[in-house]
Every structure is written in C-alpha cells, then in structure tokens.
Amino acid sequence: MSEITRVLKTFIGYLKRPDLYPELGRKIIKNTVNRNNAFKGKEKTNSWAAARAVSQKEAVSSLFGLDIAPFRADYKEALATAEQREKSCPVKMGGPGALELIYYACEFTNAKNVVETGVAYGWSSLASLLSLVKREGTLYSSDMPYLAQDGDQYVGYVVPEQLKANWKLFRFADRESLPKIFAENKEFDVLHYDSDKSYNGRMWAYGELYRHLRKGGVFISDDIGDNSAYQDFCEANSIETIVVEYEGKYIGVFIK
Numbered sequence: 001m002s003e004i005t006r007v008l009k010t011f012i013g014y015l016k017r018p019d020l021y022p023e024l025g026r027k028i029i030k031n032t033v034n035r036n037n038a039f040k041g042k043e044k045t046n047s048w049a050a051a052r053a054v055s056q057k058e059a060v061s062s063l064f065g066l067d068i069a070p071f072r073a074d075y076k077e078a079l080a081t082a083e084q085r086e087k088s089c090p091v092k093m094g095g096p097g098a099l100e101l102i103y104y105a106c107e108f109t110n111a112k113n114v115v116e117t118g119v120a121y122g123w124s125s126l127a128s129l130l131s132l133v134k135r136e137g138t139l140y141s142s143d144m145p146y147l148a149q150d151g152d153q154y155v156g157y158v159v160p161e162q163l164k165a166n167w168k169l170f171r172f173a174d175r176e177s178l179p180k181i182f183a184e185n186k187e188f189d190v191l192h193y194d195s196d197k198s199y200n201g202r203m204w205a206y207g208e209l210y211r212h213l214r215k216g217g218v219f220i221s222d223d224i225g226d227n228s229a230y231q232d233f234c235e236a237n238s239i240e241t242i243v244v245e246y247e248g249k250y251i252g253v254f255i256k
Contacts, residue, residue: 097251102127115178142172224243
C-alpha cells in the first residue's frame with residue numbers, strides 16, 4: 001500500500017466514525033503544526049536511558065524480587081498459541097514486548113485492576129490477563145482501531161476467549177478512552193503505556209495515569225527513547241525510575 005493510499009484510507013476511516021472526530025482533529029494538528037513534537041528531546045533521553053539501562057531480568061529482580069524464568073515455562077502453551085494467532089492474522093501490527101516485566105508487575109502488586117494504552121495484537125494484554133485471572137481482576141485497555149487496514153476486528157487478536165471475561169476494551173483515542181475507564185474504576189495497581197508516541201500526548205497521558213495509580217503500584221512506559229517526555233515527567237515529579245533495554249528500545253518502569 002502506498003503512503004498516499006494509506007493516508008486516504010485512514011481519513012475515510014475516520015469520516016465513517018464520528019466518535020473519532022476529536023482524535024482526527026488532534027492528528028491533523030500533530031502532523032502539521034506540531035510535526036516535530038514526536039522527537040522533542042530524543043537525543044537527550046537516549047543518552048540518559050543508555051547510561052542507566054538494565055536487562056528485563058535485572059529490572060524484575062531489582063524492583064519485584066522475582067525471577068522471570070518461570071513465565072515462559074508456565075505459559076509455554078498459551079504463548080505458542082498466541083504466536084500462531086499472530087502469524088495467521090491478515091493485518092500486521094506491533095509484536096510482543098517485555099511480557100515478563102508486565103506479568104511480574106501484576107504478580108508483585110497482586111493486581112486486581114490494570115490499565116493499558118495500546119493493544120495491537122494484544123500481547124501486553126495477554127501478559128496482564130494471565131496474572132489477573134488468578135484474582136478475578138480486570139484489565140482496562142484503550143486502543144485505536146487500525147483504520148487504514150480495516151483492522152478493528154483484529155485488535156487483541158492473540159487474547160484467548162477464556163481470558164476475555166476479565167477484559168474491557170475501549171476502542172477510542174486515549175483522551176476519550178481514559179475518562180471512560182476512570183469513570184468505571186478510580187485506582188489501578190499497574191499501568192502500561194504504549195500508545196500516542198508524541199511528546200504532548202505522552203505528557204498528558206502520564207499525568208492522568210499517574211494520578212490514578214495507587215501507592216505501591218507499578219508504572220510502565222514503552223518506547224521512552226522516542227522523545228524526552230518520560231524523562232521530563234520523572235524529573236518533574238522526583239521519580240526514581242529504572243530503564244530497561246529490550247530489543248534495542250527503552251522501557252521505563254517505577255514503583256509509585
């Protein structure tokens with residue numbers, strides 16, 4: 001698909017969804033007036049992140065006092081099934097990230113309520129739900145449909161049916177989804193951010209999510225090297241964070 005065709009299909013997709021008009025307006029501004037916003041402070045933060053980065057295993061051990069090794073063994077069948085589901089999906093989205101970090105954050109907090117932004121195939125959703133079902137907990141997810149690919153029905157594709165009873169999926173932009181989620185539940189044990197990559201988008205969402213994270217809860221943000229939003233947020237709030245290097249990218253994580 002050419003870039004022009006993709007943009008046109010995306011625009012038409014928005015026009016068919018009046019509930020997404022607010023996000024369409026924000027995207028137009030982001031891609032015109034605020035075009036450089038996505039990379040604000042990128043060089044600064046990559047140097048900062050590289051200087052303190054540790055492995056996923058080290059982070060889980062340091063923060064939670066847990067070993068990540070059992071996860072792959074305990075959920076070998078579930079992960080293999082999810083991998084096959086991803087391969088069979090006709091729409092291509094983002095692959096699995098640091099699943100152990102998410103799962104053990106839920107285990108460490110004995111999580112009953114988790115919020116995430118960004119779903120795609122649903123790998124992070126799967127990691128959270130595998131822990132939450134033990135306590136009859138709930139995962140609240142915010143994710144935009146893949147409008148250019150007619151991919152709405154494939155969001156969360158790797159999440160098995162037996163886990164969906166513990167999952168509430170809000171298919172809007174974060175600025176519309178999060179208020180709806182917070183109206184249903186005020187406090188969360190774990191939050192995982194992996195949606196709007198722009199500096200302004202992150203700074204807005206980080207503040208909203210942090211206010212609803214309980215004391216002792218775990219805050220995780222993917223792709224913090226895209227710009228300096230995560231670093232700036234942590235420094236502005238005197239937060240001591242760990243940085244995880246995973247497959248060439250950086251993830252931020254801390255306990256509130």
